[in-house]
Amino acid sequence: MIKKLTVVLLLAFVTHTTSAQEQFECTPEWVQKIEKIAPAKAEVQPQKTRKILIFDRFTGFDHWVIPHTTQVIKVLGEKTGAYEVRITKDVFCFEKNNLKSYDAVVLNSACSIGPRRDLILDCLDIDTSMGDEEKKEKAAQLEANLINYVKQGGGLMVTHGAIVMQNNSVPFSEMVGGSFDYHPRQQEVALELCEPNHPLTKAFEGKAFVHTDEPYLFNKAYEQKNFRPLLYMDTDKLEGKNKPIEDNIRYVSWIKRHGKGKVFYVSPSHNAQSFEDVRLLKFYLDGAQYVLGDLDCDDSPMNQQ
Template sequence: MKKNITALFLFVSGLIFSQHIEEFKITDEWLAKMEQLAPSETTVKNVAKKKILVFSKATGFDHWTIPHNTEMLKILGKKTGAFEIHIAYDIDSFEKNSLKKYNAVVFNNCNPSGPKRDLFWDLLQMNSNLSDNKIAALSKQYETNLLNYVASGGGLMILHGAITVQNNSKEFSKMTGGSFDYHPKQQEMHVKEVDPKHPLVQAFNGNGLTHVDEPYFFNNAYFDYNFRPLLYIEIDKLEGMKKEVDEKVNYVSWIKRHGKGRVFYSSPSHNAQSLDHPELLQFFLDGLQYVVGDLECDDSPIGK
């Protein structure tokens, strides 16, 4: 009898888990739910409307949540009235004059292909007849444009897999706070606040967030800890680790300054089901307010 109960529990648990990660299309019902769950006002009020460029073109792994995140950001902007959201897929968005139009850029899971891991290279190769040498030079120029844009005061918000946009660039890694290394299998995890009193994690009310996600691990500039961490996961609670680590925690979200600009990174989330948590929507909204300079908070790096 006990064996039957155990088997039934495992079967039901498996069904619940599969439902968490099952892909689904955007419907009117889902959009209505997002409208209801989204915050109706910003944390910092009475601020000028900001223009946000949301770049959503992947050339490598195509996260199924890209269109869901796009709709979510549009809803946040419209419902609060604080942001004018512009969706883009073309590399021309990273021309100097184009970037100047916006207060911040959001990279929405725009993963490039490997092993080069260079989004600008991929886009140029797909949409031009230029030589490899010319593509390399232009790709570097677009990267420089973005680095200078942020250093001059622009905001940059990076969602989940978009940490790989220029994954092999030391300059890009230094600006963003790290590069993608690998992730174990998707699993349920409890993401916790590093400092529950920090203004950017107030949405979680000290409870963190339990959801199914990919536990991202990072390398390159990450281990300089040149950022202010916001959320973490406990490594000893994870399954399927591919490498031994000395650290007890892994940071999965942080903020940092780059010159006069601000960067916000959130590894959560790989799955659109996580957007059912209103606290995560508030977290993203606060992140937008941070990168445009409306929400001031401690973003000093913790260092090694």
């Protein structure tokens, strides 16, 4: 009886500890693999050259998928001709004059350190030429620059952990559509389509998308539902929740307007393996084309329906 119980407990342990997927480097071979399966054509052919700035610096949790995601977005643009990219970790990329050079910005899992949750200030902290008050003022200015850039018509794509970038900032939360609350342990998550016939969920051909991920839960501006949801999960099916969840339907990807600009938040994915599915690649490409202003679709918020 004791031996049987030991086996059962061991199997349970293995099940829970192997839910995370094995990490691997973003090699040229893996990028070539993505190039082969990525869509050959964009949903919409842009009328002019589009430029995207990818910011992929982190100061908090190191998501191993960051370099993979950057390369995925780069490949999607290069292969289809939908856009060109520049990649940077320089926080001064949020200066007004620099932002003017781009049609959209991608914040790629730019996760900040808790409990302050201010990545811009985190980055400025290493600058010994600036005093503390000067750093705070500059950080606030750079954040405001990004928010105003979107309000004035710039596009913004936020992937996975980048929603944590300025997590205590209400203006940032309102722009993105929410802030990070917490996530249960990494596990297989079934993501359902909010609107199977919507242009932004076309990639999934009306079927749920199952993958291993951190099931993110959100707060602050998320509660306003001032966005059009694309993907959702049923939290009743999640394991490892550390507090009650009133609404079991929780959204993990959405689009929204912010002023004259367009925002696309996409929580999938925490693991590079998920990008080996052409459906997710197309979803990313379509989302990028939405924020660039090339893919037109209904983005009216659910709180007005």
